[in-house]
Amino acid sequence: MKHFILFIAVIFLGLFLAVLNKTEPGTASSSLPTLRVFGYASFTGRWGPGPLLKEQFEKNCKCKVEFIEGSDSGILLQRLKIEGESLGADLVIGLDQFDLSKATSEQPWRKLSLGQLNVYDAVKPALANSFFIPYDWGALTFVTRKDDLSRLPGSLDDLLDPELAKKIALEDPRTSSPGMQFLYWVIRSKGEEEGFKYLQKIMAQAHSFSPTWSTAYGLFTNKQTKLVYSYVTSPLYHEIEEKRKDYLALTFTEPLPVQFEFVGIPEFCRHCDLAEQFINLMLSQEGQKVIMEKNYMFPVMKGVMENTPFEPLMKVKTIETFEALSSGEVDRLLKRWTEIRRGDLN
Amino acid sequence: MLVAFFESVKYVGHLLPISFLRIFLGYYYLEHALLKYRGDFLTRPRIADQIAEWLPASHAPNWFKIFASSQMIPHWQTVAFIILGLEFAVAISYIVGYVVRPVALLGVLLCVTMLFISGPASEDLYKTFLAIHLILAWVGAGRCLGFDYYFFKRRRGLWW
Numbered sequence: 001m002k003h004f005i006l007f008i009a010v011i012f013l014g015l016f017l018a019v020l021n022k023t024e025p026g027t028a029s030s031s032l033p034t035l036r037v038f039g040y041a042s043f044t045g046r047w048g049p050g051p052l053l054k055e056q057f058e059k060n061c062k063c064k065v066e067f068i069e070g071s072d073s074g075i076l077l078q079r080l081k082i083e084g085e086s087l088g089a090d091l092v093i094g095l096d097q098f099d100l101s102k103a104t105s106e107q108p109w110r111k112l113s114l115g116q117l118n119v120y121d122a123v124k125p126a127l128a129n130s131f132f133i134p135y136d137w138g139a140l141t142f143v144t145r146k147d148d149l150s151r152l153p154g155s156l157d158d159l160l161d162p163e164l165a166k167k168i169a170l171e172d173p174r175t176s177s178p179g180m181q182f183l184y185w186v187i188r189s190k191g192e193e194e195g196f197k198y199l200q201k202i203m204a205q206a207h208s209f210s211p212t213w214s215t216a217y218g219l220f221t222n223k224q225t226k227l228v229y230s231y232v233t234s235p236l237y238h239e240i241e242e243k244r245k246d247y248l249a250l251t252f253t254e255p256l257p258v259q260f261e262f263v264g265i266p267e268f269c270r271h272c273d274l275a276e277q278f279i280n281l282m283l284s285q286e287g288q289k290v291i292m293e294k295n296y297m298f299p300v301m302k303g304v305m306e307n308t309p310f311e312p313l314m315k316v317k318t319i320e321t322f323e324a325l326s327s328g329e330v331d332r333l334l335k336r337w338t339e340i341r342r343g344d345l346n
Numbered sequence: 347m348l349v350a351f352f353e354s355v356k357y358v359g360h361l362l363p364i365s366f367l368r369i370f371l372g373y374y375y376l377e378h379a380l381l382k383y384r385g386d387f388l389t390r391p392r393i394a395d396q397i398a399e400w401l402p403a404s405h406a407p408n409w410f411k412i413f414a415s416s417q418m419i420p421h422w423q424t425v426a427f428i429i430l431g432l433e434f435a436v437a438i439s440y441i442v443g444y445v446v447r448p449v450a451l452l453g454v455l456l457c458v459t460m461l462f463i464s465g466p467a468s469e470d471l472y473k474t475f476l477a478i479h480l481i482l483a484w485v486g487a488g489r490c491l492g493f494d495y496y497f498f499k500r501r502r503g504l505w506w
Contacts, residue, residue, distance in 0.1 A: 004448040011435040174420045211394040342412050
């Protein structure tokens with residue numbers, strides 16, 4: 001028994017130390033300072049805006065930009081909390097409005113002063129937080145293929161149609177930002193008690209609650225589901241990148257929730273000035289254009305979206321007030337959601 | 347100890363074929379654990395994705411589904427670390443033949459968990475592994491071409 005416990009302890013301790021000392025690829029020593037940007041996969045990946053922004057930034061900064069990939073935006077905070085300073089991030093990209101309260105309570109952040117920004121009116125309330133700056137935003141709704149459904153849902157209640165049983169790809173609100181947005185949308189539209197009753201019913205309609213948006217969207221594109229909770233701009237991606245016009249973002253009688261994505265500089269940053277310069281690039285006309293075209297989200301700065309296919313999409317009916325729930329409130333809602341989910345599995 | 351390692355072939359030589367199976371399985375686990383360690387298994391929620399995708403269709407009992415959904419998905423990093431740790435433990439134990447019996451039982455536990463959270467494509471593989479782990483635990487496969495023989499000779503008992 002003693003041998004066994006010792007053996008297991010040594011293995012896990014060894015693995016723990018190995019993980020602690022594991023260097024990220026590309027961290028080889030260099031004379032140039034390296035700005036480490038921590039962001040979610042669809043931002044930092046080769047198809048996202050990250051590589052183009054990196055290229056533009058490296059042209060002028062006499063530095064290197066290195067991305068640390070954090071999967072879904074909902075998972076960024078989890079990693080930041082677990083790994084903290086050892087993550088070595090100078091800049092964190094991709095927190096949404098529900099993460100802000102938690103982020104500020106768990107981690108010290110640098111104040112950002114970027115002067116007067118010429119942003120859209122819809123974005124102005126999101127500028128209230130002095131530690132984080134929004135760099136893009138988007139409305140969320142359900143996306144489907146044109147011929148997949150005999151009747152298109154037009155309200156939250158329509159999603160309870162038996163035709164859609166086990167055919168909706170949803171995201172887990174505990175790990176995914178769009179998942180949290182859906183939870184908020186239901187609560188906001190129906191009130192808390194009615195909202196949770198509704199969520200209980202939607203459990204039967206969901207194919208699964210994926211931990212990330214990309215997994216949920218993958219289920220949809222693989223035709224395992226008929227609906228997916230995604231962005232109003234998602235069909236535009238298929239239209240531009242794949243020349244396919246059969247994807248459709250549904251309109252709902254309930255105003256759609258809006259997700260703002262924020263960037264912030266943790267207090268433990270090593271190249272804080274470079275991080276601030278990178279934010280300036282993200283908010284410049286060129287940066288915003290890259291983000292819009294690669295991230296398929298609306299830019300926050302005026303003068304970028306005009307006369308592009310994105311402009312008409314901005315006119316969807318959305319929730320007008322900007323609400324950044326406190327971390328306690330988010331935890332309470334997630335706890336109630338978990339109870340319902342657990343009940344459903346029973 | 348090294349003498350006992352090779353001496354075991356002489357005294358428990360009937361276990362030699364199964365020792366090769368043990369070492370092969372250890373090598374297989376080591377290869378997979380190293381792939382996971384070098385890749386992004388610990389940094390990206392691959393395991394959470396896998397659980398979310400296959401749990402609804404899994405034959406797992408309800409208590410496991412509830413546990414997986416409420417604990418394993420949100421704490422995917424801990425789960426990934428434990429799985430990787432167990433894989434390394436099985437790999438090293440099987441290759442050197444040390445504490446094979448209890449580690450094989452951990453292997454059984456690992457296989458059952460993976461069986462519950464994996465798709466049908468890997469179901470047969472995990473069932474086969476489950477059977478192999480059980481047999482290795484049953485016969486005490488570390489006693490031939492392994493350090494377990496050294497301890498078995500001196501202490502006897504169920505652990506070796």
